[in-house]
Amino acid sequence: xxxxxxxxxxxxxxxxxxxxxxxxxxxxxxxxxxxxxxxxxxxxxxxxxxxxxxxxxxxxxxxxxxxxxxxxxxxxxxxxxxxxxxxxxxxxxxxxxxxxxxxxxxxxxxxxxxxxxxxxxxxxxxxxxxxxxxxxxxxxxxxxxxxxxxxxxxxxxxxxxxxxxxxxxxxxxxxxxxxxxxxxxxxxxxxxxxxxxxxxxxxxxxxxxxxxxxxxxxxxxxxxxxxxxxxxxxxxxxxxxxxxxxxxxxxxxxxxxxxxxxxxxxxxxxxxxxxxxxxxxxxxxxxxxxxxxxxxxxxxxx
Numbered sequence: 001x002x003x004x005x006x007x008x009x010x011x012x013x014x015x016x017x018x019x020x021x022x023x024x025x026x027x028x029x030x031x032x033x034x035x036x037x038x039x040x041x042x043x044x045x046x047x048x049x050x051x052x053x054x055x056x057x058x059x060x061x062x063x064x065x066x067x068x069x070x071x072x073x074x075x076x077x078x079x080x081x082x083x084x085x086x087x088x089x090x091x092x093x094x095x096x097x098x099x100x101x102x103x104x105x106x107x108x109x110x111x112x113x114x115x116x117x118x119x120x121x122x123x124x125x126x127x128x129x130x131x132x133x134x135x136x137x138x139x140x141x142x143x144x145x146x147x148x149x150x151x152x153x154x155x156x157x158x159x160x161x162x163x164x165x166x167x168x169x170x171x172x173x174x175x176x177x178x179x180x181x182x183x184x185x186x187x188x189x190x191x192x193x194x195x196x197x198x199x200x201x202x203x204x205x206x207x208x209x210x211x212x213x214x215x216x217x218x219x220x221x222x223x224x225x226x227x228x229x230x231x232x233x234x235x236x237x238x239x240x241x242x243x244x245x246x247x248x249x250x251x252x253x254x255x256x257x258x259x260x261x262x263x264x265x266x267x268x269x270x271x272x273x274x275x276x277x278x279x280x281x282x283x284x285x286x287x288x289x290x291x292x293x294x295x296x297x298x299x300x301x302x
Contacts, residue, residue: 051089054097058088061101066108069301074110080117087124095128099297106296114296122242122293130235131297133226134244137286138294141224152216159209166206173199223248223285236284244290249282 066073084107088100103123107114123131173195180192226245228236239245 050092054091055085055089058091058097058100058104061098062104062108065101065105065299069105069299071105071108072110073108076107076115080107080115083117084120087120090124093128096123096126096131099123099131102299103297106300109300112300116292116296119293119296122244123297125238125242127235129231130239131294133231133235134239134286134290134294135298137224137226138291141286141291144224145220148216148220152213152220155212155216159213163206163209166202170199170202170206173202223287226284226286228284239290240284244287244293245284246287247282247284 065071084104088097088104091097091100100123103119106112107119126134177192177195177199180189180195226236226239236245240247
């Protein structure tokens, strides 16, 4: 065989392999600290130790949270714990490590029933900024719902008295109209027309009471929109991919009423509501899964 042919052979000597390992070690040293040489370990051992240290930090944080909140710990199945430890071992962000610890606390809390196998995977797929965004959205929804529920509670408590007052005012107006026309004939004086207009206004207020309750309950049940101005497009796409958010299409509409005279008497009117479509828009909202996930990663104070 010629010398040229021999030169084309692949060099598999120990020296060549060692050089290849040195190159790989040099590269991994740039990715994971401290360098492998300082630890005297192979690359695989170094990464294993790095992951193990992450697990230890997270488990210690979880233990501290359990002790602080007097959590009664229960055993969880390996099917849930093993994937959790596997994903958690790759997390080196201190703030997200706190979330990993709290997620574990809530999973082992005997007072809760969090057995969702997908939560560790979801947390492993989120950046710190993405998590903070979702958490802020949930906090805003809770604030909004609390405020609306307080408004609804006050409304329901006072609705009966408001309705009684309005009906009494309508009766008083009717008596004044009757006094202006003792013979029962229709009176078209400015005073009579003003009284009839006031009566119709009070009747509309009575009818609107039911509508107000409906609207308050609808606003309470409404999902929370995710503000997209301070987040990158790929981050929104990631959140949607994980099922924590979804895009919905909304039609903006305005409601107004007109009054149509009915019968022969000028004082009888029918009120008709019309919904007029103005525009169609899209928004990204937090899903039920998103709410459950973020709540599972929040500390439940004792």
